[in-house]
Amino acid sequence: MDPAGVFATSFEADAALIRTRKQWLALALFALLLIALPWLIGPRLLAILTVMLISAVVAVGLQINTGYAGQINLGQAAFMGVGAYVAGALAAGWALPFWLTIPLGGLAAAAFGFAFGLSAVRIKGFYLALTTIAAQSLFHFSILNLPWFGGSNGVTLAPASLFGFELSSDRSLYYLCLTLTTVMVCGAFGIVRGRHGRAFIAVRDDDVAAGMMGINVVRTKATAFLIGAFYAGIGGAMWAYFVRFVAVDQFTLFHSIWFIAMVIVGGMGSITGALIGVFIIKAMQETFVTLGPSLVSYIPSLGGDIVYSVMNVFLGGVIAAFLIFEPRGLMHRWNIMKQSYRMWPFPY
Amino acid sequence: MTTAIPTQSKADAVLPALVAEGLHLSFGGIVALNNVTIEIRQNELVAIIGPNGAGKTSLMNCLGGFYRPQRGRILFCGEDMTGRREDAIARAGLARTFQGTHAFPSLSVIENIMVGRHIHMHSSILQSFLHVGWAEREETRHREVAEEIIELLEIESIRHRPVGTLGYGLRKRVDLGRALAQEPKLLLMDEPMAGMNTEEKEDLARFILDVREARGIPIVLVEHDMGVVMDLADRIYVLDFGKQIADGSPSAIQRNPAVLKAYLGERGI
Numbered sequence: 001m002d003p004a005g006v007f008a009t010s011f012e013a014d015a016a017l018i019r020t021r022k023q024w025l026a027l028a029l030f031a032l033l034l035i036a037l038p039w040l041i042g043p044r045l046l047a048i049l050t051v052m053l054i055s056a057v058v059a060v061g062l063q064i065n066t067g068y069a070g071q072i073n074l075g076q077a078a079f080m081g082v083g084a085y086v087a088g089a090l091a092a093g094w095a096l097p098f099w100l101t102i103p104l105g106g107l108a109a110a111a112f113g114f115a116f117g118l119s120a121v122r123i124k125g126f127y128l129a130l131t132t133i134a135a136q137s138l139f140h141f142s143i144l145n146l147p148w149f150g151g152s153n154g155v156t157l158a159p160a161s162l163f164g165f166e167l168s169s170d171r172s173l174y175y176l177c178l179t180l181t182t183v184m185v186c187g188a189f190g191i192v193r194g195r196h197g198r199a200f201i202a203v204r205d206d207d208v209a210a211g212m213m214g215i216n217v218v219r220t221k222a223t224a225f226l227i228g229a230f231y232a233g234i235g236g237a238m239w240a241y242f243v244r245f246v247a248v249d250q251f252t253l254f255h256s257i258w259f260i261a262m263v264i265v266g267g268m269g270s271i272t273g274a275l276i277g278v279f280i281i282k283a284m285q286e287t288f289v290t291l292g293p294s295l296v297s298y299i300p301s302l303g304g305d306i307v308y309s310v311m312n313v314f315l316g317g318v319i320a321a322f323l324i325f326e327p328r329g330l331m332h333r334w335n336i337m338k339q340s341y342r343m344w345p346f347p348y
Numbered sequence: 349m350t351t352a353i354p355t356q357s358k359a360d361a362v363l364p365a366l367v368a369e370g371l372h373l374s375f376g377g378i379v380a381l382n383n384v385t386i387e388i389r390q391n392e393l394v395a396i397i398g399p400n401g402a403g404k405t406s407l408m409n410c411l412g413g414f415y416r417p418q419r420g421r422i423l424f425c426g427e428d429m430t431g432r433r434e435d436a437i438a439r440a441g442l443a444r445t446f447q448g449t450h451a452f453p454s455l456s457v458i459e460n461i462m463v464g465r466h467i468h469m470h471s472s473i474l475q476s477f478l479h480v481g482w483a484e485r486e487e488t489r490h491r492e493v494a495e496e497i498i499e500l501l502e503i504e505s506i507r508h509r510p511v512g513t514l515g516y517g518l519r520k521r522v523d524l525g526r527a528l529a530q531e532p533k534l535l536l537m538d539e540p541m542a543g544m545n546t547e548e549k550e551d552l553a554r555f556i557l558d559v560r561e562a563r564g565i566p567i568v569l570v571e572h573d574m575g576v577v578m579d580l581a582d583r584i585y586v587l588d589f590g591k592q593i594a595d596g597s598p599s600a601i602q603r604n605p606a607v608l609k610a611y612l613g614e615r616g617i
Contacts, residue, residue, distance in 0.1 A: 011491040012484065190479030194487065195462075195469045197476070202452050202463050209450035212412055214438030214467035214530060227473065269454065 003342050017189060034178060038171040046170050048286050053177040054238045056278045059262045060188045061231020063274035067263055068192055069224030070204030071120045072128050075135030076232050076259045081251030082139060083109040083233025084240040088155035089148050091240070098160035098167075098241055102180070105237030106230045112139075113229020117222035136253045143248050154247035157240060167241070177238055184234060188271050191227065200224055201269070254312075258285075261319050267329025276330055284318070285311065363426045364389050365534045365566040366411065366442075372419035373406055373590075380406040381417065382590040388534065388566050393556075395569045395577040397601075398587035399610055404570045405447065407587070408538050411568075412444050413437040425533060439467045443532035447539040449519040451526065453512030460511055460522050461497055464529025465490040497525045500562060501555055517548035521555065528559060534566050535559070541573045549573065553580060578602070586610065 008014035018024055038046055062076045087105030090096045096104075112135070119131050143149050159168035160176065167176050191197055202210035203220050211217045240246050258281060266277025292307030326333055366388040373381040380403045388394050396404050409415040411422060413434035421430040429437055443464075451460050469490055471483040498507055501521050506514060511522055520540060527535055540556070541549050553576055560567060571577050577584065578598045586594040586601060588610040594601060601607055 011488045011495075015484075015487060015491070186479075187477035190483065191473065191476045194471060194476035194479065194483050195466050196473055198455065198459055198463050199466055201455055201459075202466075205452040205454055206450050208414070209446060209452065210463075211434045212414070212438055212444055212446075212450075213463055213526065214435050215463070216433075216435045223473065 015193070017193070038174050043170050046174055048282065050170070050174045050177050050242055052278055052282045053174075053181040054235050054242060055259070055262070055282060056181050056235075056275055057184045057238065058232045058235035059259050059266075059274045059278045060185055060271055061228040061235070062259050063263050063266075063269075063271060064188060064192065064200070064231070065224045065228025066260070067268040067270065067274070068197060068204065069200035069221060071117070071221055071224055071228075072125065073116075073132045073225070073228060074129050074253065074256050074260065075116065075132035075139070076228070077251040077253070077255035078135045078139035079109045079113050079229040079232035080236035080239065080255075081143070081246075081248070082112045082229075083236030084246045084251070085143055085149050085155060085236075086233070087237035088157045088240040088246040089150075091157045091160075092155055093148070095158075098162075098176075098237075102234060102237040102241075105240070106233035109233025109236060110226045110230035113232070114222055114226040116229075117225025120221045120225060121218045133253065136256060139251065140248055152248070154245055155240075156245050159244060160241045173242055177242065180234065180238055184231060185271065185275070188231070192271060196220075196223070258315070261315060263329075264319055264322050264327075265329060267331030267333075270329070270331040273329050273331035280330075281315075281318075284314070288314070362390050364423075365392075365425060366568075367423040368407075368411065368420065369423070370420035371407070371410055371417045371422070373403075373410060373415060373417045379590045381410065383420075384587065384590070384592050385420075386585050386592070386595075388568055390566055391560075391564055393560060393567045393569065393580055393582050395571055395581035395584045396587065397571065397574070397577055397584060401589070402587040402610075403590040404587055405538060406590075408444065408536055408568075408570055411536060412442065438530065441531075441533035442536065443527035443530040443534075444536035444538060445520070445523045445527050445540060447542060449516065449523060451511045451519050451522045454510060456508050456510050457503055457514075457522050457525075458491075458494055458498070458507045461494040461525045461529045462490060464526040465494060467530060494529060497528050500528075500558060501525050517544055517551065520544070520548075520552060524552075524555060524559070528563070532565060534568065536568045536570075538570050539572060540569065541571055541576050549576060556580060 002019055006020055008016075008019075013019070018027060037049065041049070058076060058080050062073060065071050065073050083105035086108035087101040090101045090104055091098065116132060116135050120128050123131060144151055149155060159166050161167060167173055192200070199210065199215045199220050202213065202215055203217055207217050210220070236251070239250070243250075262277035262281045263274055264277070265280055266275065267273030288307060288311040292310070296302050296306065322329065364387050368384065368386050371381045371384045384403070384407060386394075386396075396407065398404050406415060410417045413429070413432055413436070416431050421428060423429065424437070424440055424442060427440065429440065452463065455463065469486055471486050475483045498504055501524065503518065503521055503525070506518065511519055514522070524540070537556070540552055544552065556567065556569075557580070569577065569581065581598055584595065584598055584601045585592060586604070586607050593606045593610060594604045596604070
């Protein structure tokens with residue numbers, strides 16, 4: 001709901017995402033901050049931020065697939081891996097430029113995801129989750145055995161370059177990722193507020209009624225997987241250019257579960273929620289990675305492995321806590337708080 | 349009250365809106381529909397009644413494409429629809445409202461109605477991705493249609509409320525609005541009055557008549573509430589144990605011995 005005194009006077013204004021002058025101002029300031037950040041923070045934080053941008057694309061894809069269309073997907077990291085490997089192999093083998101390999105990586109992942117989307121047509125819920133885990137093993141097995149991806153050696157690729165200018169510095173990579181993430185996130189907002197987004201939610205809420213409304217349920221589910229995997233593939237291709245070395249163990253089931261955690265913490269069915277989830281989970285991970293070694297140096301008897309295992313225990317705890325106390329995520333809570341603030345002092 | 353009382357003459361050149369011929373549907377040994385034949389003419393409000401388990405909802409599900417009859421065929425505006433999938437039938441112009449509530453709970457009222465516009469919208473994923481331009485203009489165009497329906501059903505004040513937070517009567521109204529947004533050539537309503545209080549029933553009956561007047565489409569009503577059926581329907585089909593036992597005007601049905609037997613049993617047992 002809008003603040004008191006703000007009324008839409010046209011259908012366009014009523015459908016707008018940014019509705020008040022203050023919201024425009026906040027968005028502009030946030031954009032300025034994102035542009036200025038590389039000059040304000042050190043290289044380590046900048047690298048973390050770039051990883052957040054890459055994860056944001058993947059998580060937004062998962063949000064569309066799982067949050068909007070309700071198709072549980074535990075193979076998002078595999079889809080990301082397909083994008084990373086295809087982009088990496090095309091760049092290393094054929095020396096294609098990044099503005100071709102990144103979309104092609106996305107398309108390859110979309111094709112892979114579409115195949116699994118077709119299985120979602122017949123199975124739901126728990127069984128679908130198991131099927132998408134199969135995507136994870138299939139990815140692992142194919143990459144190691146197909147001839148084009150360097151087997152267990154992985155793929156090493158040259159930095160992206162644009163008009164002879166090499167995008168290898170931390171800052172240039174950050175700006176490349178920022179641009180791509182902005183485009184993908186804006187696109188996601190466009191998809192979910194249009195007819196396709198409504199069809200996704202309709203299929204999630206009540207697929208029988210959705211079919212009776214003329215929505216092709218089969219095609220809608222497969223499309224959701226296709227879009228989710230495309231986003232993962234784009235994220236994977238960005239990842240390939242960021243680390244310039246692609247290996248299978250960067251895309252395990254664990255990574256898929258981290259992505260699910262991001263969507264749950266941020267809030268199912270909200271693009272902004274996915275972004276917030278990425279920020280929180282990644283920040284948490286990095287805190288563990290940073291604090292862990294110093295903790296071990298204080299108490300050496302703990303051993304180095306403790307960091308990784310504590311992180312996973314904590315992840316499980318966070319997901320469980322959210323599912324119990326805030327199953328609809330932070331965005332839902334935020335919306336409730338915003339509404340009661342605007343209603344105050346009236347209860348409704 | 350009504351716009352056009354259908355003519356019974358043989359010379360009527362207008363195709364019937366829907367013809368179902370010899371429908372047969374059985375689940376294992378249970379025969380849900382046994383050689384049921386119905387015909388819905390243009391602009392007609394037809395009620396289908398019958399005791400519990402008579403096969404009314406099975407018939408609806410066959411017409412909507414949710415079940416496939418084992419025998420018989422369904423002609424919709426002259427086109428054979430037998431065995432087509434439900435979304436294909438919906439795109440051909442058949443809309444239905446559901447028994448209970450099947451409105452999408454997490455979407456707002458306006459979004460629910462916009463889902464009904466889905467089949468009339470054409471923007472591709474890529475156009476939606478870009479949003480600005482074609483997709484946005486299309487949204488606005490269809491939003492205008494949706495707003496007309498909201499006005500017709502008098503739900504302006506709740507248009508942005510999620511349907512999950514609304515009461516039962518309002519949800520049923522949204523369900524009707526969503527079906528109207530499809531601009532159907534025929535509207536099927538499966539027990540619209542079930543579970544409503546008298547006031548809500550009166551409201552909904554008024555909206556059904558409003559819809560009939562505004563759209564001039566044939567409406568098929570499956571209903572248990574005899575008061576509503578007798579007041580609204582032009583013609584009534586009666587089913588019992590999957591068989592069609594009578595059809596005719598409300599006053600004729602009320603006096604039909606076969607119908608009385610089905611509902612009340614035989615005298616002198």
